Amino acid sequence: MNTLLLRDARLVQDGCITPCDILIRGQNVESILPARSGAAADCVRDLKGLYVSAGFIDIHVHGGGGHDFMDGTPEAYHGASALHLQHGTTAMLPTTLAASADELLRAFSVFEQCRDAFPDGAKLLGLHIEGPYVAPSQAGAQDPKYIRNPDPAEYNMLLDACPHILRWTVAPELPGAMEFGRELKRRGILPCIGHSEADSDTVLEAMRCGYSHITHLYSATSTIVRVAGFRHAGIIESAYLYDGLTSEIIADGCHLPAPLLQLAYRHIGPRRLVLVTDAMRAAGQTGGESILGSLENGQRVILEDGVAKMPDRTAFAGSICTADRLVRTMVTMAGASLPDAVQMITETPARLLGLDDRFGRVEPGRAADLAVFDHTIRIAMVLRDGAVRYEN
Template sequence: MEIKKGQITRIFNGEIITPDKNLGIGTVLISEGKIIGVEPGNYKVADSVDYDAKGGFIAPGFIDLHTHGAGGSDFMDCTEEDCLAIAREHLKHGTTLLYPTTLASDNQELLRFLDVYDRVKGQHAGAAFGGLHLEGPYFAYAFRGAQDPRYLRNPAPEEYMEILDKSQDIVRWSIAPELPGALEFGDLLRGKGILPSIAHTDAIYEDVVEAVRHGFTHITHFYSCMNGITRRNAYRYAGCIEAGYLLDEVTIELIADGIHVPAPLMKLAVKNKGAEKIALVTDSMRGAGMPEGKSILGSREKGQEIIIEGGVAKMPDRQSFAGSVATADRLVRNMYQLGERSIEEAVCMMSLTPATIMGIQEQKGKIAKGYDADIVVFNADIQIQQVFINGQQY
């Protein structure tokens, strides 16, 4: 339905979820893309456009900090239509804002994607794009996971400066901080307002402490592709996982699909870090929202063949995972049901916490007056009923 300028949209008859509590049945008022009021009960406004939440939940739109694709498409396919297909698929599952994520690749492919993103970043077909997350290629070989080993290398200024000069849309870069030149790279990124994130790393606790001094305050897909307690020359060392728990200034993200991170580890993470330091991420590849079977990780042209079975993507030898096929609603459901957290905490980890990590917590991640009207309505089983982006109903 087309909304006239100045007209008020009213979402009513739903339990309003905020980061710290359930406000109970109430009404959210929207005008010109912003939330202009949050009222108890069935608050009526003359000539409003109404949406009945039918006793479900009214929550902030989900924010996915880390996704490679969905709906049969990958961002590394480097076409505008593939980008739009991913945005549409994630929208169905309650994501209102996502951060397109790359894989380790050759520079030609990466630079081609940067051009495509520049053309499509303002799209309104699905979940909005928040900026680019580059994952790699500066990773530890031993912790490469499903990253293609052909493309792994150490940070080189002449290479990453070309990439940074090419695009103003990069907001996060995942790197192994123990690699030669990585700390200097972290300083450079922080100076440009880009978040350096620890990933695919052989770092031990002491390495992470030093990395934090150089701006690495976030850990990518916590538990995956990093070490815990390890031994070197007979001595035992705390690893990246322990550092993530011990360092209060560090935030983490969890692929809460129940497979990458099973229920006991979800519980352990929230018990130690709290919902305000954990973002749920899909880390989804093209198989999200698609039938199980053979698929491709990365671009159709240069990607690796993988198989999707049992609700997760795997390498052909089935010895390691190859990204998830999760969607945001599944993550919230799992944290609520398997992780045994409150619905408020589960929603916070999919909205306000990721917004805070990316520095947009004053505009997104809350149901509150003055915030962007990015809202999701779902039922008791956390099945998405309706999505609003900037007040526009989808």
């Protein structure tokens, strides 16, 4: 098998930055050696002190490169996954929107066709189903006409149709949502709380039914409300209060201002906090208009100020960012150390999904899925399964 030596790298892992050489044999990391070790290899690439980390893992992403996964075509999966790979993402969960059962089934079918089809794109680990079982009052960019309560006949049919659903975002206060959470947990799928107006008591009940993760904290999530003079905590407060919950944030620098990024980083911390793009098809673009969701039934959105907005500008409609921007934002706006920022998009999401035995770290025997970047977190090179798939 061919060998590749990444010489004079700085490995970002385990809370520190370690000068090293990384020897790759075939698709896997073979060893991590002292810097400028002099090890022989078929090909030697001198990184001259560039940072190397495990490839980024985006567990909430709708599209990119002009494509949305709800387009339901192989071209969409290829285009979106290739765009995000160029920004350091080597694994992702394509994410759906609220839709009819037939449209979801079509999305599942295309995912199965594409799961292992595109070596120049991020690995498609499984699906994240966002909606249709969400609160109308917290719909955000979800199409209200497709929002409904969990129905066992429907969701069991959908679950049976696709064995690669890894997470599902639900409003736990909806009728039937607690039973749905238990069914997801029974099937080994991560039940997530999102697009919800649940209070903290409902969150606690949901946790007992298997829910353990909060989808895009601060976005379409409840906070303190006052009822008959009494204050009730919401999802946001629960994220800080309950150690059994993990949370994700859209750290694009638009969805959350610096104080909220800092608050989440300092008080939830890198072991319980995940960075996600929540990117829609316009990821990588800077202006104009686009479509959120499928081209056939999607929502028109406006691109301005570095984010996608609903046409009336009353709400954001997903981000247009990429994973490298998430890391950069956490370092520059939240004051996170580089190792902590990287952990939140490598090790922490891998552990959340139960995939940390294979993904999220650079270790001998694991696939050589690597992101190489400079001190400004600009991507210089991306490797997938030991092959250089992108180089700037």
